[in-house]
Amino acid sequence: MSVVGIIAEFNPFHSGHEFLLNQARLIAGNDPIVVVMSGNYVQRGEMAIMSKYQRAKVALQSGADLVFETPFSTAVEPADLFSLGNIEQLAKLGVTDLVFGVENANLNFAYLGSKIAEIPQNHMDFKDYSQTYSTQYNQMVAREVGHEVNQPNAILGLAYAVANHNLGSPLKLHPVNRIGAGHDDLLQRNGVVQSASAIRNLLLHGEDTSNLKYWVPKAEAIELSKQEIYPNWNLLYPFLKYRIESSSIDDLRQIYQMSEGLEYKMKQEIHLSRDFTEFLRRIKSKRYTYSRLRRLSLYTLLNVTQDDMIASFNEESLMLLGFSKTGRQYLKKNRKDFQTEIISKVDKRSAKSGSLALQVRTDRLFEQIMGVDQNFGQRPIEV
Amino acid sequence: MSVVGIIAEFNPFHSGHEFLLNQARLIAGNDPIVVVMSGNYVQRGEMAIMSKYQRAKVALQSGADLVFETPFSTAVEPADLFSLGNIEQLAKLGVTDLVFGVENANLNFAYLGSKIAEIPQNHMDFKDYSQTYSTQYNQMVAREVGHEVNQPNAILGLAYAVANHNLGSPLKLHPVNRIGAGHDDLLQRNGVVQSASAIRNLLLHGEDTSNLKYWVPKAEAIELSKQEIYPNWNLLYPFLKYRIESSSIDDLRQIYQMSEGLEYKMKQEIHLSRDFTEFLRRIKSKRYTYSRLRRLSLYTLLNVTQDDMIASFNEESLMLLGFSKTGRQYLKKNRKDFQTEIISKVDKRSAKSGSLALQVRTDRLFEQIMGVDQNFGQRPIEV
Known part of the structure; x- marks a missing residue:
């Protein structure tokens, strides 16, 4: 059984993500594809362009079987903590394989990850205050692995690999080439693929959205075009x-x-x-x-x-945003064995502490901006 | 020498306030009229409709000689603390006489104030949770003085009188009939006087401002008409x-x-x-x-x-918003004897603690809304 995991933001979901889900399906076969997706706030320190439910729905419609919300205390963190938290949660959900998109899937991520993970901690205590931590980290990686790893998805993939190694390698790593990278960039030139940031920019600058339908699933394109406010x-x-x-x-x-x-x-x-x-x-x-x-x-x-x-780290639960039929069966069968708490319905008790308390509170501003409740009264989407 | 004090909000300044200043001038003669005016936040718990500098300027142009800013910790308080703080500050500034407008100046405020002030404290520990404190207070006053005092300015005047008594009666009380009250209400019917709240409502509801010039000094009417945002x-x-x-x-x-x-x-x-x-x-x-x-x-x-x-109460200073020639002379001669600190220029040191720290911080939102700095870089207005 290959339960395939994907770590995602889907901000917003686009054809590159569809491609990744299709690649994941090749590995999963009839087994479920489990997504841990950041909620209404994303790693680069901003509000998501579309609500977590809308983003989860389109992922489910595009082949995901379960979509869980990554707690804020993992989602809005630098790559190392982001990776560690997400991989740990996937492992707790019984996921066996991680599929992730990179610019060059020929890199041996598992090997590089273990090599970097074993660099003594004191080599990571960067003291040069004239450079950012991440610059110094990347230089250190280049020294250790013999070449630079400086493409954004490769850096993130490496962080997954390091985290996976540090957690005892619970997941088998499957880097896949992103569409629009390398030999596929014909697609990008022909306008079939746009990056999430290009799509966000188009929306934020109030540009013509008629091309959206080429880049994102049609139902999503309609929802995005109708959306009155794009958080920024x-x-x-x-x-x-x-x-x-x-x-x-x-x-x-x-x-x-x-x-x-x-x-x-x-x-x-x-x-x-x-x-x-x-x-x-x-x-x-x-x-x-x-x-x-x-x-x-x-x-x-x-x-x-x-x-x-700290309160959130110490008590991270996963909110279930939606499921397919396959996802529901998997959940039904395995939920009792999960090492993590699954929240299907936010109530006052569950929202009192831990990651859910933080999620409820931080989502309040999203709710104020968008006018739609994000936790109380919401139920997981069934696709 | 009769140094006359006025406790004010001037939110906004109008012809009723002009009348009060004229009455004050009759008492002050060539001596100064000293105003303690609330800053950008007023007693009823809201932002002032016009900045403190604009309101101070029109008061100076209308006969005030010195305008000081009442600290937030006195200005935004119920009538008893509002009165106590303001009267204490006036006394510290060498003020000898308090002029205030009421609906009926025939009431003997000094007598009533002393009578109420001497009610034992335990008679004021109202335990009826089904009524507001102020309702119970007014009922108690009615019992003690033999008749109801329920007009808003009379209630405030009584609070001044009580505070003055409690402070050892530093000020001689001069209640004056407000324009628009009693026999003067012909003026109100003829549209010469409008209350501050009526003027605020007109501005807030975007109504025609062409009549403003009848109710407020002309220069102020022009400023108010040009103002793009009325805080609310x-x-x-x-x-x-x-x-x-x-x-x-x-x-x-x-x-x-x-x-x-x-x-x-x-x-x-x-x-x-x-x-x-x-x-x-x-x-x-x-x-x-x-x-x-x-x-x-x-x-x-x-x-x-x-x-x-508490930090503000314990270290209240008075910001000087503006002065006339008479005011400047009075200040020059007496400043060293004042029992209170006068701030003519906000700097980092003075803004570090006490009432000025609170003033600077609370004014930030006013500045954000109105786009004009209220403390740093501002100097008192000279008229």
């Missing part, structure tokens, strides 16, 4: 500004990842910044990447403290 | 909703005056409310007046904690 940082910036200006330095210092005086810097610069881009530029230093600072801004916006994250 | 709770509601939904119950419990489980009530009801009016209605109970709940909402919006208020 420009929309959220007044709330961030209000939050930072009305918070005391002590309040800000409680925020997860607020370190090295960034609370003073943020308070000073937000007052002078007209928009989010300017704010990010003003707080940028050599030490931190934009992704890190965008995530920090998101934690601040959502009032996510160090304590909140 | 509808504008602020998205921020309040965001604040309450993103705060933990523990965060909310730190807010000044958050008591008896109101933090749970607010969190529950804000999610269900479409606007501020609905929210207030939903959290209303017999125990609390709308004013109290509006102030609580304002404290929440501005993240004003119990600790913030």
